[in-house]
Amino acid sequence: MSDDVWTVGRLLTWTTEWLTGKGSEAPRLEAEVLLAHVRGCQRIALYTAFDTPVAEAERGRFRELVKRRGEGEPVAYLVGSREFFSLPFRVTPAVLVPRPETEGLVIRVLDLCRPQAGPRIVDVGTGSGAIAITLAKHLPKASITATDVSSAALAVARDNAARQGVAERIEFLECDLLDHPQAAGPWDVIVSNPPYVREDEFESLPRDVRLHEPKAALVSGPTGVEIIERLAALAAARLVPGGWLLCEIGPAAAAEAVLARQTGLTAEPTILDFAGLPRIVQARRR
Ligand SMILES: C[S@@+](CC[C@H](N)C(=O)[O-])C[C@H]1O[C@@H](n2cnc3c(N)ncnc32)[C@H](O)[C@@H]1O
Secondary structure, eight states: OOTTSOBHHHHHHHHHHHHHHTTOSSHHHHHHHHHHHHHTSOHHHHTTOTTSBOOHHHHHHHHHHHHHHHTTOOHHHHHTEEEETTEEEEOOTTSOOOOGGGHHHHHHHHHHHTTSSSOEEEEESOTTTHHHHHHHHHOTTOEEEEEESOHHHHHHHHHHHHHTTOGGGEEEEESSTTOSGGGOOOEEEEEEOOOOEEGGGGGGSOHHHHHHSOHHHHEEESSSOHHHHHHHHHHHHHEEEEEEEEEEOSSHHHHHHHHHHOTTEEEEEEEEOTTSOEEEEEEEEO
């Protein structure tokens, strides 16, 4: 094969170098995900096609995506999906891209709920629906509700629920936290990955996140714990006695303090993520 033919292998090598120059932290992986998307194949299929020439039309579509990636658009938005808990989720710029750290929150809810007969669970701020839908898939007897203030996010979540065959299992509600007649509870578990970035932290977020992910999904307010504070007060009233509030957090101290001072709740030990960072604060209703 002559050097001037754009094969799969040559495109990947060139793009990896170009994305490295643009500051990408995973340039090879990103190049592969984008090329596989354009070719409509699995990433693994690229490995047996290194010497295959890529047609001009495909190269054009690939170039456009690579250019947008170079300008900071997250790969998940470019290809329209992201895997979470080994399930494919459709994502659009209306929803936060589900993060691997959030899988820990799902694991915690599964551990708590598997022994229960028919746990009632609400996912507050469902976004793409990643938490609620994964729980519905793994807890066939649970009754699950998911809320969000964003109607655009809820449309994505409903679509994901339908794709995963659990649309009938989840009640989606458009409201502020639990401010809906059907979200009154009582709940066995209130789970949430809420916005928890302080307003003054926003400018220091990575460019890709700051410019492309929905700000309302990230920023809570001046202290970063406004949403958790309101959720803790609701949990004290709407959980069954012994029921659990579980929230993903950024820095732990402020969120732990919120739960510790909430009348009616008993704070439980914070759970660390795989990197050893505090990631899930938890409390039970007395
Ligand atoms: C950090 S994202 C989490 C999305 C998803 N649960 C996940 O873990 O990938 C927070 C979500 O909360 C929603 N949200 C923000 N403020 C809210 C509020 N007051 N009530 C309900 N949802 C809210 C946002 O629209 C966004 O979808």
